[in-house]
Amino acid sequence: MLDYQFGAPRERSPAINLIVIFLMVGLGFVILGPIVGYLIAMPFYNGQLDLLEAIESGKFTDDIKVPLYIMQGSATVIGLIATPAVYMMSRQKRLGDFFSNIRTEATPLLLTVVIVVIFMGVNSIFIEWNAKADFPAFADEFEKWAREREDSLGDLTKFLTTFSSNKEFLLAMLVIAVLPAIGEEIVFRGLIQNELRRATNVHVAIWFAAFLFSAIHFQFFGFVPRLLLGALFGYLYYWSGNLTLAIVAHFVNNGVSVVALYMHQRGLLEFDVESSKSMPMNVVAISAVLTVGLLFYFHKYYKDRTSPSHNL
Secondary structure, eight states: OOOTTTOOOOOOOOHHHHHHHHHHHHHHIIIIIHHEEEEEEEEGGGOOOHHHHHHHTTTOOOOOHHHHHHHHHHIIIIIIHHHHHHHHHHHHHGGGGGGTTTTOHHHHHHHHHHHHHHHHHHHHHHHHHTOOOOOGGGHHHHHHHHHHHHHHHHHHHHHHTTTSSSSHHHHHHIIIIIIHHHHHIIIIIIIHHHHHHSSOOHHHHHHHHHHHHTTTOOOOOGHHHHHHHHHHHHHHHHHHHHHHHHEEEEEEEHHHHHHHHHHHHSSSSOTTTTTOOOOHHHHHHHHHHHHHHHHHHHHHHHTTTTOOOOOO
């Protein structure tokens, strides 16, 4: 039986849809979003150099911190939220379709928060291992480039997460935790994972979407822990049919880090979240057991429930 109805847009192949998604999101996030952000940020910049020159110089000074927040936030809003909305409209659908078909209940919401926090103990061992990874001899040039990029992005992140005021902390929460959680989950789980599901089985879709999610950050010495996080978000979304839970999981992961940094800088927390050292093995082992048990319960919670189709 043909599903196509007269007057409805003919469904494209997943491959074509994925190409369109990447082109539109790339245009919005890499080009249009930063340009709009730059224009919005100009009144907030009082430095001696031109704002663009100040950014390109790589010399991070306090007068460009707020403009950088604005530009990063603009790139996320336009590239990862507005652009997907336009894409969905082109398919005669809405971003709201990801959220309107299922109610977010208290039990899975709480489970999601606890799972993400406990999984940090498990992931710490992968963070330490990946940070120390050595590439084979034939990839020396790539390793050198990857290290330089990692250091450069690390310096930028450290600059943006060194807070001199509560205002900067709140801006960082918005730009680093809230907006990416919404935008990246819409793109990688809502759009990409669903398109991959149409082309292959769900587990390949989840892991390949997680692979793309990690790769697009271009931080190869944090690739594996970010891959595992992406897979975790993907399974939470698949089992529940609720993209809101994936967004909450993503927000908790990013938000806990920002809050921990803020508390550490204020002397309220001894643990340095910027350290790549793993937690003690007994903590990792307990975290692993608890994570598996909670994921099993989460899966069981939704197993016998009727969930809406994820395919949009």
